[in-house]
Each structure stands twice: as structure tokens, then as C-alpha cells.
Amino acid sequence: MSNVTSENTAVPRSPVVEMRGISIGFPGVKALDGVDFRMFPGEVHSLMGENGAGKSTLIKALTGVYGIDAGTITLSGAQVSFSGPAQAQAAGISTVYQEVNLLPNLSVAENIMLGREPRRFGGIGWRAMRRRSAELLAGLGLDVDPGSLLGDHSLAVQQLIAIARAIDVNAKVLILDEPTSSLDADEVAELFRVIRSLRDQDVAILFVSHFLDQVYEICDRLTVLRNGTLVGEYLVEELLRIDLVQKMIGKELTTLDDLEQRAHAVVVDESDAATFVSASKLGRRGAINPADLPIAAGEVVGLAGLLGSGRTEFARLLGGIDRADTGELTIRGETVRLRTPRQAIARRIAFSSENRRDEGIVGDLTVRDNIVLALQADRGWFRPIPKKKQDELAQSYIQALNIRPGNPDALVRNLSGGNQQKVLLARWLAIAPRLLILDEPTRGIDIGAKAEIQKLVFNLAENGMSVLFISAELEEVLRLSHRVVVLRDRHVVADLENDGLTVDSLLTLIADGRVASDDEALAEIEPTPTTQGGTR
Amino acid sequence: MSGLAKVVSHRLFWPIVMLLVLFAINLVAFPGFFTITVRDGQLFGSLIDILRNGAPTLIIAVGMTLVIATRGIDLSVGAVAAISGAVACSIILGSPEPGNLATVAVAVAVALLISLVLGVWNGFLVAVLGIQPIIATLILMTAGRGVAMLITEGQILTVNSPPFKFLGSGFWFGVPVAVVIAAVVFGIAALVTRRTALGMLIESVGINPEASRQAGLRARGLLFAVYTFCALCAAIAGLILTANTAAADANNTGLFIELDAILAVVIGGTSLAGGRYTLFGTLVGALVIQTLVTTVYTVGIPPIATMVFKAAVVTIVCLLQSPTTAASISGFRRRLAARAGKGLAAS
Numbered sequence: 001m002s003n004v005t006s007e008n009t010a011v012p013r014s015p016v017v018e019m020r021g022i023s024i025g026f027p028g029v030k031a032l033d034g035v036d037f038r039m040f041p042g043e044v045h046s047l048m049g050e051n052g053a054g055k056s057t058l059i060k061a062l063t064g065v066y067g068i069d070a071g072t073i074t075l076s077g078a079q080v081s082f083s084g085p086a087q088a089q090a091a092g093i094s095t096v097y098q099e100v101n102l103l104p105n106l107s108v109a110e111n112i113m114l115g116r117e118p119r120r121f122g123g124i125g126w127r128a129m130r131r132r133s134a135e136l137l138a139g140l141g142l143d144v145d146p147g148s149l150l151g152d153h154s155l156a157v158q159q160l161i162a163i164a165r166a167i168d169v170n171a172k173v174l175i176l177d178e179p180t181s182s183l184d185a186d187e188v189a190e191l192f193r194v195i196r197s198l199r200d201q202d203v204a205i206l207f208v209s210h211f212l213d214q215v216y217e218i219c220d221r222l223t224v225l226r227n228g229t230l231v232g233e234y235l236v237e238e239l240l241r242i243d244l245v246q247k248m249i250g251k252e253l254t255t256l257d258d259l260e261q262r263a264h265a266v267v268v269d270e271s272d273a274a275t276f277v278s279a280s281k282l283g284r285r286g287a288i289n290p291a292d293l294p295i296a297a298g299e300v301v302g303l304a305g306l307l308g309s310g311r312t313e314f315a316r317l318l319g320g321i322d323r324a325d326t327g328e329l330t331i332r333g334e335t336v337r338l339r340t341p342r343q344a345i346a347r348r349i350a351f352s353s354e355n356r357r358d359e360g361i362v363g364d365l366t367v368r369d370n371i372v373l374a375l376q377a378d379r380g381w382f383r384p385i386p387k388k389k390q391d392e393l394a395q396s397y398i399q400a401l402n403i404r405p406g407n408p409d410a411l412v413r414n415l416s417g418g419n420q421q422k423v424l425l426a427r428w429l430a431i432a433p434r435l436l437i438l439d440e441p442t443r444g445i446d447i448g449a450k451a452e453i454q455k456l457v458f459n460l461a462e463n464g465m466s467v468l469f470i471s472a473e474l475e476e477v478l479r480l481s482h483r484v485v486v487l488r489d490r491h492v493v494a495d496l497e498n499d500g501l502t503v504d505s506l507l508t509l510i511a512d513g514r515v516a517s518d519d520e521a522l523a524e525i526e527p528t529p530t531t532q533g534g535t536r
Numbered sequence: 537m538s539g540l541a542k543v544v545s546h547r548l549f550w551p552i553v554m555l556l557v558l559f560a561i562n563l564v565a566f567p568g569f570f571t572i573t574v575r576d577g578q579l580f581g582s583l584i585d586i587l588r589n590g591a592p593t594l595i596i597a598v599g600m601t602l603v604i605a606t607r608g609i610d611l612s613v614g615a616v617a618a619i620s621g622a623v624a625c626s627i628i629l630g631s632p633e634p635g636n637l638a639t640v641a642v643a644v645a646v647a648l649l650i651s652l653v654l655g656v657w658n659g660f661l662v663a664v665l666g667i668q669p670i671i672a673t674l675i676l677m678t679a680g681r682g683v684a685m686l687i688t689e690g691q692i693l694t695v696n697s698p699p700f701k702f703l704g705s706g707f708w709f710g711v712p713v714a715v716v717i718a719a720v721v722f723g724i725a726a727l728v729t730r731r732t733a734l735g736m737l738i739e740s741v742g743i744n745p746e747a748s749r750q751a752g753l754r755a756r757g758l759l760f761a762v763y764t765f766c767a768l769c770a771a772i773a774g775l776i777l778t779a780n781t782a783a784a785d786a787n788n789t790g791l792f793i794e795l796d797a798i799l800a801v802v803i804g805g806t807s808l809a810g811g812r813y814t815l816f817g818t819l820v821g822a823l824v825i826q827t828l829v830t831t832v833y834t835v836g837i838p839p840i841a842t843m844v845f846k847a848a849v850v851t852i853v854c855l856l857q858s859p860t861t862a863a864s865i866s867g868f869r870r871r872l873a874a875r876a877g878k879g880l881a882a883s
Contacts, residue, residue: 321750345752359750364743364811369736376733377752384733427751 014077016041016172016204017093022061022071031057034071035230037223039173039204044195046215046236047208048248049225050418050446055208058225059175063095064088076172086115092172096162096179104151104158109133111150112165136164139194155355156183163191167198174198175206178444180214184306184472192218210446211473212241224248245447276466277349277435279318281327287313290326291492293485295435300457300467302481302498304474304506310490311470312354312439318468319351319437320344345378350428354440354470356417360424363413367403368394370412371426378431397426402452418445425453429460436460437468442476454480474503486510545866547805550856551820554803554849558827566834578707582830584715590826591718592617592773594819596793597800598725599769601818602762604801606742607810608662608669610766613797615680616654617774617790620647622684624775625693625784628700640699648771654680655767659760677794684786693784704780714776721769726815735813738762742810800825803853824853 015038024032032054039045047055060066062073064082073080075091082088085095102111109130110117118128133146142160150158159179166174176195180188195205195218209215215222216236224231224247231247276297283290288310295301303311316322318329320338328335331347338344341351353359362370371394372385379385385393394408401422405415412423421441428436438457442450457467457480471477477484478501486494486509494509543549562569562582572581596613603610627643628634654676661672706713729735740748741755749755773793778784802808803824804817828849832842855861 319750340752341750342752342754351750353747353750358744359746362740362744362747362751365736365740369740373736373740373748373753374751377737377748377754379733381732381734381737384731 013040015039015074016076017062018074019058019062020072020074022058022073023069024057024061024066025069031228032061033228035225035228036233037062037230038233039206040221041172041202041204042199043220044199044205044207044218046219046222047206047225048215048222048244049231050248050448053225053248053446054228055225056177056416057228059095059177059206059208062088062173063093063175092170093175094166094171094173095175095177096159096166097177102150102158102162102165104149106150107147108137108144108150108153108161109146111161112136112146112168114165116168132168133164136168137161139164139167156187159183160187160191163194167194171198171203173204173206175208177208178210179207180209180211186306188214210444210450212244212447216241248447276332277318278330279327280330282314282317282324282329283326284313284317284322284324287322287490288317288487289490289492293318293492293495295466295468297434297466298461298464299483300461300469300481302477302484303468303470303487304477304484305487305510309487309510310492311487313490314487314492315351315437315439315468315470318344318435319349321351321353342377345374345431348432348434349437350374350431350433350435351437352424352428352439352441354443356420356424361412361420364411366409367398367412367415367423368408370423371397371408371430374427375430393430394426397422397429401426401456418449421445421453422449425456433465435466435468437470439470440472441469442471442473450476474506478503478506541869545862547857548814548817548820551803551805551817551824551853554853554856555820555824555827558824558831558849562827562831562834565831565836569834574710577710579710579712582834584712586823586826586830587715587718588712589829590822591712591714592776592790593793593796593800593825594718594822595721595769595773595776596766596797597804597818597822598722598815599762599766600794600797601801601804601806601813601815602725602729602738603669603766604742604798604806604808605738605810605813606759606762607745608759608762609673609798609808610658610763610770611670611673611794612654612658612676612680613766613770613773614790614793615677615684616651616767616770617777617793618684618784618786619654619680619687620651620771620774621778621784621789622687622693622786623647623650624700625695625778626687628695628697629693634695634697635699637699640697643700644703644775647775648768651767651771651774652764655764656760658767659763662763663756663759681786684784684789688784688786690786695782695784697782700779701782702779704776704778704782714780717772717776721772722815722819725765729815734758734761739811739813743812796825797822799850803850803857805857 017037017039019035019037022032022035022037023030035054035058037047037058047058049055057066061068064084064087067083073082075093080091082091088095103114106114112133113129118125118132120128130146137144137146142157142164144153144157144161150161153161160183163176163179179191183191195207199205207215207219219236221233221235222239222244223233224244226248234244274297275294278292278294280292281290282293291314293301293314303315305311313322317324317338320341320343323339324337329338330336331349336343336347338349344351357363362373365373368390372390375393376385391408397403398406398408403415403419403422403426412420415423425441441453445453454476457469461467461482469477469480478498481498484494484496484498484501484506485492486496486506488510559569566582569582572579572583574580596617600610600613624643624647627646628639631639631643633639658673658676661667661675662669665672703713703717708716729738737748737753738758740751741753741758745755770790774790777789800821801813801818803821804814804819806813806817828846832845837845
């Protein structure tokens with residue numbers, strides 16, 4: 001690693017990575033078309049673009065996952081051609097992908113050192129491995145036992161472990177693909193601290209994220225792609241956000257503003273609607289403390305809280321994914337015990353998981369099969385949905401949700417994240433739910449798809465569907481919800497009408513500002529009645 | 537060219553090529569290979585032999601395909617085949633009229649019913665107790681032979697019952713009964729899983745069990761169904777095998793047939809990782825395996841080299857199907873095309 005000097009801030013030096021005229025084609029698609037891209041040492045660079053813009057493809061070209069059809073890649077002045085990620089890694093290019101690609105059944109230390117285990121007498125030096133992992137984890141400020149199983153940790157911690165793994169390689173270039181999508185504010189701050197320290201050691205960092213705030217906070221330079229072509233390279237400080245968004249989507253974004261106005265219009269209309277579902281002292285040990293939650297027909301209720309606050313856990317009880325061990329659930333006046341998702345679906349409650357890959361899509365099935373799956377399961381196997389009806393369903397949702405590619409026979413795993421999310425939405429809409437629970441439906445997807453999904457939630461609620469909406473983005477929660485329920489430390493701490501609520505006021509409720517480590521400050525908010533506003 | 541590339545990249549391309557190559561080898565070694573003659577109103581010929589001898593493997597492979605599609609595997613099919621043969625033979629032997637059609641019907645019915653119980657047992661271990669399928673079915677694989685041994689009391693039960701023997705070596709409108717039974721099992725499985733939503737739901741559970749559960753699928757019920765069906769297939773195959781030799785041998789009926797069945801499924805292009813399955817591929821796989829055995833005899837490969845020959849052919853098929861091979865073949869073709877393109881540009 002070169003020495004750290006004030007040279008960092010000097011005029012641009014020669015780029016460490018330079019890609020020129022990169023083209024990659026897949027059967028039927030041109031994923032990248034003559035794209036130029038460069039990265040400088042000691043800079044945090046961002047790659048921006050909608051889903052399908054070619055960001056992932058470009059990263060995979062750089063890391064040797066895909067071969068390129070045309071163009072050149074230069075690393076530290078020398079032309080390179082990697083035949084796989086291992087070669088790229090050996091050359092100093094490390095990657096942390098969007099989905100955690102580690103082995104849950106191995107220990108944390110084994111995951112961090114996998115493939116580079118310290119050797120001792122021809123075997124693995126277990127002690128050195130543990131020590132090295134512990135150092136790396138400590139460097140990230142993570143209190144994790146290196147000997148524990150990876151699978152025992154939350155998704156967020158797994159993500160940080162993946163980053164620890166990437167940092168361990170003496171990386172010249174570190175690629176972080178959506179590293180913050182499953183992290184809460186504290187963890188993001190922690191990650192940024194690590195990114196800055198690596199940047200100061202002259203590492204070139206590629207930070208890919210859909211969170212504009214984060215991009216503007218951490219990045220020095222960014223490259224915008226659209227539909228597989230280069231739009232341009234910009235210094236972050238010289239590019240206004242609104243300009244960036246326009247460059248990314250190539251059109252003016254007015255949909256979001258529309259929503260804002262309509263949100264408040266609906267609040268008034270629906271204030272006296274009948275309660276569709278009501279949770280009463282519903283809880284599950286180790287997941288969520290007993291809490292009340294009534295949801296009216298046509299109401300959008302937002303759940304706000306940090307990762308691990310119990311927001312997902314609570315929603316899972318309502319969706320029948322996990323069984324509640326206390327309390328009861330009343331659906332249209334009838335008390336029910338949901339033991340399986342199937343029973344929830346039979347009562348037209350749909351739960352769309354935040355974990356798209358493991359709990360959502362069925363990757364090797366087609367778009368059509370994925371869309372009809374829940375409906376078909378509900379009908380039973382011996383009453384197949386006629387082929388013609390399936391095609392109609394698939395076609396209508398592909399059009400309504402603008403799913404791309406619009407081919408019902410495409411395998412879902414080949415779709416981009418945003419389009420997979422839309423396929424999942426289509427699956428749930430196909431069963432005509434009365435209550436749709438959306439857990440982080442807009443995570444890791446581009447701004448255009450995000451706006452489309454938000455708009456959809458709105459239209460659904462207007463037509464009488466209840467929606468329980470969970471998102472880490474408080475702006476989004478506020479924009480969409482009629483009511484916001486705030487959770488902290490597995491307790492419901494507030495249940496508020498969305499009338500004059502601001503992000504700041506929510507943040508104060510969720511924690512004492514962004515730094516939630518101050519226990520005393522938390523304790524002051526603690527006495528808030530946990531079921532305030534529970535009965536309306 | 538692109539049409540050809542499409543054919544070559546089809547997952548059944550190499551298995552079918554293999555089958556055709558084996559046919560060609562047989563034809564060279566034995567010019568009358570494709571000849572089918574009618575003797576006493578019954579079809580005879582090498583191809584008919586392949587179909588008849590391959591029927592038990594095919595029947596089991598059909599059940600195995602569905603089990604594998606759910607990410608499972610059933611090692612107990614050989615043992616279940618042995619049990620069903622033993623049950624049927626002991627009932628026939630214990631009856632005062634072994635040649636009576638009703639006796640045989642009862643024997644077959646009881647054998648099949650018992651296989652359903654065995655299938656439910658496997659399904660219980662896998663779906664309810666959550667034991668890994670390879671371990672769960674290993675239990676019955678080893679214990680099952682013991683059970684069969686208890687039923688036969690350690691003897692080889694030889695029966696003299698024409699209606700029973702008919703199942704193994706009889707003919708029905710000129711076609712061997714075993715082939716008819718295999719065709720019916722295959723047809724029913726294909727029809728039931730592909731005409732209803734069952735096939736799609738099975739694949740869904742095999743690809744992503746948790747997503748399937750959240751989508752409201754009854755994964756447990758599906759697992760029970762496929763393991764029970766697989767055991768039923770095994771029992772049918774066991775009856776054919778036993779009837780063919782008119783003897784129930786607890787130790788040798790259906791010995792290693794689970795491996796042939798799994799191999800047929802894999803050659804047919806269904807991944808052991810579960811998910812998408814193809815029954816037609818399994819049919820091709822079963823035919824490849826049986827043709828291979830026939831080839832060994834027609835070409836006259838010495839018995840001591842038989843296993844090695846079989847292993848070599850299987851290795852070749854698996855190599856041809858591996859994604860790595862496919863990638864390097866397409867890479868080779870691309871380089872060839874690039875070179876040809878350059879040559880054109882230069883001239």
C-alpha cells in the first residue's frame with residue numbers, strides 16, 4: 001500500500017482502473033454498449049443508474065465474472081483480462097455483492113478467510129485465522145465472535161462480515177454493491193468510517209447505492225449509466241441531485257410529487273372506514289412484545305423503526321409467517337389464529353418479504369409461474385388455472401407494473417432486482433388481497449421503479465385495500481402512510497396520524513437522534529405508553 | 537447455425553445423441569438389432585428387450601424424478617421393491633390356490649398398500665421430522681431388506697402362479713406387460729403433474745422451499761405425496777421383477793436399482809439440486825442405461841469389463857452435460873467463428 005500523503009487532494013492522478021469502450025451482449029440484449037469508466041486511487045466513486053442500466057454488468061466485467069465482447073480494461077496502467085473473480089481479486093479488485101454471498105453453515109472466521117486460510121504445517125492455521133478475523137472485525141467495530149456460525153447473525157451483520165472479508169484482501173479497488181441496503185443508520189455510519197479510512201489509504205472505492213443521501217455523503221465522483229450506455233462522469237459536488245435523477249431516468253420525475261398531494265386527500269376520506277384487521281396484544285417471545293394494531297379498509301399504515309426494532313417481526317405475525325404466542329388477531333370481527341401463511345392467504349392477507357431472494361422469488365420458474373404461484377396454491381393443485389387465464393394474468397401485470405423484460409417465459413432469476421420485486425407484487429395482487437403487507441418493497445431498486453411501486457400502493461388503498469408498509473426510508477413511510485406506527489426495541493412506542501409528522505419527529509421517536517447508543521436518552525422516551533392510540 | 541446451436545444447447549441433446557450412438561454400435565455388432573418380429577402374435581426383438589428389461593428402472597425413475605425435483609432423493613426404492621415382491625410371493629404361496637387370479641389380485645393389492653405405508657414413512661421423516669432425505673431414506677434402504685428377509689423367512693420364495701408370472705413376462709396385445717405398465721405409470725405421472733398445477737408446485741418447493749411456504753404452498757403435503765408415489769413406483773417395479781423370475785429374493789430383488797434410477801434422472805437432465813424436472817428426459821435416461829446393458833451383451837464385452845464400460849459411458853454423458861463443458865464448447869465455437877470472421881476481413 002502506498003504511503004498516505006497530502007497528494008490525495010492534489011489534481012487527478014492517473015486512474016487506477018480504466019475501462020474503455022466496454023460492450024457486453026447477452027442473448028437478445030445488449031447489456032453494455034461502448035461504456036467508458038475510470039476510478040482514481042483515494043476516491044470514492046459511485047455508479048448510478050436505474051435497474052437494468054448496466055451497473056451490475058459493468059461491475060461483473062471489471063471483476064472478471066463476465067468476459068467482455070469489446071473494449072479494454074486497464075489496471076494500474078497495464079491492460080488486463082481476468083478470467084474470473086479470483087484473478088481479479090489477486091490483482092487487487094475486491095467485491096462485496098448486493099446479496100450476501102457467504103456460507104451460513106461456516107463460522108464467521110472461516111467465511112472471512114475462505115480461500116486464503118493461513119497455513120500451518122500444510123494444514124489450516126486455525127489460531128491465526130481466528131486472530132486475523134478478530135482483528136478485522138474489531139477494525140470494523142463489530143462485536144462478533146469469529147467462532148460463531150455466520151447463519152446465526154442478522155443480515156446486517158452478515159453484510160459487515162462480507163465487507164470485512166473484502167477488506168482483508170490487500171485491495172487496490174474495493175467494490176461495494178448496495179452495501180447499505182440492509183444496514184441501519186448506525187451501521188451505515190460505521191461503514192462510512194471504514195470507507196473513509198480506506199480511501200485515505202489510497203484505495204479506490206466503488207460505492208453503488210440507491211440511497212442518494214448516502215451517495216452525496218460519501219462519494220467524490222460518479223458515473224451515470226442508462227440502458228447500457230454511458231451518460232457521463234461527474235464530480236459529486238458539482239452535480240445537483242435533481243440533475244442526477246434526471247440523467248438517471250432520462251425524464252422529469254413528477255410522480256413522487258403527485259403522490260404527496262394525494263396522500264393527504266385520502267386521509268380525510270378514509271378516516272371513518274371500517275376496521276379490517278385488528279391485532280390485540282399480539283406478540284411472540286424474542287421477536288416482538290405484545291402490541292395492538294388496528295388497520296382500516298383502504299388505510300395505509302406505515303411501520304417505522306430501526307432494523308431489529310421488531311417492525312418485520314410484527315408484520316410476519318400478521319402475515320401468518322411466524323406464529324404469535326400471545327394475543328389475538330381479529331379479521332372483520334372474527335378472531336383467528338394464523339398458523340401458516342396459507343391460512344393468512346385464504347383470508348386475503350398477503351405478506352411480501354423483505355428478503356426477496358430467499359423468501360420471495362422462485363428463481364428457476366418463469367415470470368408467469370411466479371405470478372400465478374400464490375393464486376394457484378390457494379386454489380389447490382387439482383384446479384389448475386387454465387393456460388389462457390395464466391397468460392392473461394401475466395400479461396396484464398407485466399403491463400400494469402411495467403415488468404421488463406415483458407416476457408412471461410423469462411426465468412425470474414434473470415430479472416433485475418426491481419423487476420423481481422414487481423413480479424412479487426404481481427403475485428400478491430393476483431390473489432386480490434384485502435391486506436397487503438409490504439416489507440421493504442423498495443429496497444435496492446431504482447428510483448423509477450420505486451416511484452411506480454409507491455404509486456401502486458396508493459391506487460390500491462384508494463380501491464379499498466389495506467396496506468401495511470415497512471421501509472427504512474422514513475421519507476417514503478411519511479409520503480405513503482395515513483398512519484405511522486413507530487417501533488423501538490421490540491415495542492410499539494407510538495401510533496400516530498400522519499398529520500404534520502416530519503422525518504425529524506419520527507427520528508426522535510425511533511431513537512434519540514441518529515446516535516442511538518446513548519441509553520439514558522432512550523430511557524427518557526421509554527415510558528411512552530406502548531399501545532398509545534391503539535384503539536381508534 | 538443459430539437453429540443448430542439451439543438444438544445442441546437443448547438439455548436433452550447429448551443424452552439423445554448418446555442413445556443414437558449406442559443404437560449405432562449395436563447395429564454394427566448385430567445387423568438385426570432394429571428387426572422386430574411377430575411370433576405367436578407377440579413382438580420380439582432387441583428393442584423390445586430393451587423396453588421390457590428397462591421397464592422396472594423406468595418406473596422407479598419416474599417416481600425418483602419427482603422426489604429429486606423437491607430437492608430430495610429416495611435411496612429406499614430397491615428395498616421397497618424387495619419388500620413388495622416378498623409380500624406378494626408369500627401371500628401367493630400361503631394361498632391354497634396360487635394360480636387363482638383373485639389370489640394374485642389380493643397379493644398385488646396388499647403389496648402396493650404396504651408400499652404406500654413405506655412411502656408415508658419416508659415422507660414423515662423428511663417432511664415432518666425434517667431429516668435430510670438421503671439420511672431419511674437410507675434408514676428404509678437398510679432396514680427394508682431386513683424386513684423383506686423376515687417376510688421371506690430368509691428363503692427365496694419361488695411361486696408357480698401363471699397370473700402372477702404374466703406381470704413380468706406376459707404379453708398384452710403383443711406388447712410385453714411390463715412395458716404396458718411402465719407406459720401407464722409414465723403417462724399417469726406426466727398427465728397428473730403437467731395437466732394439473734402439481735408439477736409447478738413441486739418444482740417451486742424444490743427451488744425455494746421458504747418462498748413456496750410463504751406463497752401458501754403446502755410443502756409438507758407435496759413431500760408426502762412424492763415420497764408415497766415413489767414408493768408405489770418402487771413396489772410396482774418390484775412386482776414386475778419378482779414376477780419375471782417367479783421368485784422373491786429379499787437380498788437381490790432390485791439391488792442397486794436406486795442408483796440406476798437416480799442415474800436415469802440425472803442423465804435425463806433433471807438436476808439433483810431440485811427444481812425443474814423433465815419426465816421425458818428421465819425416459820431417455822432410462823433407455824440409455826438399458827441400451828448400455830444390452831450393448832455389453834451384443835458387442836460381447838467380457839463380463840469382467842462390463843462395469844468399467846458402463847462407468848466410462850456414464851462419465852462421458854455426465855461430462856457432455858456439465859455446464860463447464862458446455863461453456864468451453866461454446867467458447868471454442870466462438871473462437872472458431874472469430875477466426876473465420878478475421879479470415880474474411882483479411883481477404
